[in-house]
Amino acid sequence: MARSASARLGWIFFSVVILSSAAIAAAACARNVGEEIRRNLLDNGLGRTPQMGWNSWNHFHCNIEEKLIRETADAMVSTGLSAVGYKYINLDDCWAELNRDSQGNLVPKASTFPSGIKALADYVHSKGLKLGIYSDAGSQTCSKTMPGSLGYEEQDAKTFAAWEIDYLKYDNCNNPGTSPKERYPVMSKALLNSGRSIFFSLCEWGQEDPATWATGVGNSWRTTGDIRDTWESMTRLADLNNKWASYAGPGGWNDPDMLEVGNGGMTTEEYRSHFSIWALVKAPLLIGCDIRSMDNVTLGLLNNKEVIAVNQDKLGVQGKKVKQDGDLEVWAGPVEGGRVAVVLWNRGSSQASITATWSDVGLSSTAVVEARDLWAHSTTQSVREQITATVDSHACKMYVLTPQ
Numbered sequence: 485m486a487r488s489a490s491a492r493l494g495w496i497f498f499s500v501v502i503l504s505s506a507a508i509a510a511a512a513c514a515r516n517v518g519e520e521i522r523r524n525l526l527d528n529g530l531g532r533t534p535q536m537g538w539n540s541w542n543h544f545h546c547n548i549e550e551k552l553i554r555e556t557a558d559a560m561v562s563t564g565l566s567a568v569g570y571k572y573i574n575l576d577d578c579w580a581e582l583n584r585d586s587q588g589n590l591v592p593k594a595s596t597f598p599s600g601i602k603a604l605a606d607y608v609h610s611k612g613l614k615l616g617i618y619s620d621a622g623s624q625t626c627s628k629t630m631p632g633s634l635g636y637e638e639q640d641a642k643t644f645a646a647w648e649i650d651y652l653k654y655d656n657c658n659n660p661g662t663s664p665k666e667r668y669p670v671m672s673k674a675l676l677n678s679g680r681s682i683f684f685s686l687c688e689w690g691q692e693d694p695a696t697w698a699t700g701v702g703n704s705w706r707t708t709g710d711i712r713d714t715w716e717s718m719t720r721l722a723d724l725n726n727k728w729a730s731y732a733g734p735g736g737w738n739d740p741d742m743l744e745v746g747n748g749g750m751t752t753e754e755y756r757s758h759f760s761i762w763a764l765v766k767a768p769l770l771i772g773c774d775i776r777s778m779d780n781v782t783l784g785l786l787n788n789k790e791v792i793a794v795n796q797d798k799l800g801v802q803g804k805k806v807k808q809d810g811d812l813e814v815w816a817g818p819v820e821g822g823r824v825a826v827v828l829w830n831r832g833s834s835q836a837s838i839t840a841t842w843s844d845v846g847l848s849s850t851a852v853v854e855a856r857d858l859w860a861h862s863t864t865q866s867v868r869e870q871i872t873a874t875v876d877s878h879a880c881k882m883y884v885l886t887p888q
């Protein structure tokens with residue numbers, strides 16, 4: 485889908501203001517390529533905004549079973565997370581037997597999914613949620629505990645459709661060395677032929693720059709290797725993903741990997757930064773903690789409707805790093821209605837003051853804005869020329885600026 489002319493103009497203006505002339509040329513070129521590809525989106529009508537949900541991998545790895553998945557679906561509803569947009573309950577690796585049946589079908593692991601996947605899908609659907617599953621564009625998945633789908637794409641896509649699966653994450657382990665550009669489109673077509681709309685999430689770890697070719701293949705594509713539950717990992721992935729900003733948009737998103745919020749390896753302020761930046765850059769918001777037992781601080785990060793609204797904004801423009809002064813950064817991007825979302829991010833080790841000028845974030849120098857602080861839930865009227873805040877180490881402030 486082509487974006488509206490005003491959205492495109494807004495972004496072009498935004499880019500022109502903030503970048504040096506050499507960078508302007510590079511960004512404009514990337515943007516044009518991005519827009520070109522955008523006309524060739526995967527034709528499944530899904531992912532008009534980034535996907536939101538939960539995935540088993542970051543917290544549970546291979547220790548998954550049907551009771552956990554049902555309880556997670558229950559918790560998604562009882563915590564109110566489904567009401568703020570989290571819909572997908574996604575199984576990751578390790579849900580199947582190592583061997584296919586005599587007809588070559590994938591078989592749910594009897595010891596952990598004795599009721600089968602269709603029954604699980606029925607349960608998840610009964611809660612108003614959607615069920616995702618996982619496979620691999622190779623002979624076996626990364627855990628090597630289950631088969632991959634290479635050579636079985638049509639058959640597996642039909643199986644997933646028969647089970648009423650809504651989402652497929654497709655990994656890249658144990659492949660024969662051929663290009664993902666050859667292997668992923670085969671599953672993409674098989675899903676389109678399956679008779680069911682299935683969200684297609686590519687996971688080839690950014691190996692062959694999927695942003696440049698995957699818009700017609702999938703609804704999202706990993707731009708990086710796996711996230712770990714550390715500040716170093718999270719910040720590194722944010723930076724790697726930033727490079728591909730111009731390729732993201734409704735129908736196809738850059739994926740810097742799933743959320744670690746609530747898993748315990750980062751401080752609350754680091755998790756707030758993680759969530760704020762993932763929201764701003766239109767990353768998939770796939771929760772990776774145990775939502776059955778998360779504390780209120782974790783829930784309070786994940787359920788911030790104002791931050792989620794930036795992620796789910798209809799314009800679908802990926803915010804990006806627009807200014808860096810050592811460890812002090814400004815990330816920003818346009819949102820619907822001539823507004824701008826801004827994150828002031830202190831990646832340094834001590835408290836500091838961070839300023840974003842209107843030219844940094846793509847506002848006209850004469851603009852007078854209302855500044856909404858999305859974490860304090862407070863509004864400041866008549867802000868002129870710049871916004872400044874004192875930001876703690878590894879913390880951020882997040883605003884939406886609305887011209888008055």
Ligand code: GAL
Pocket residue numbers: 541576577625626627655656657687689709710
């Ligand atoms: C990795 C993938 C992870 C997870 C894992 C499962 O390749 O990037 O997100 O799916 O495999 O084994």
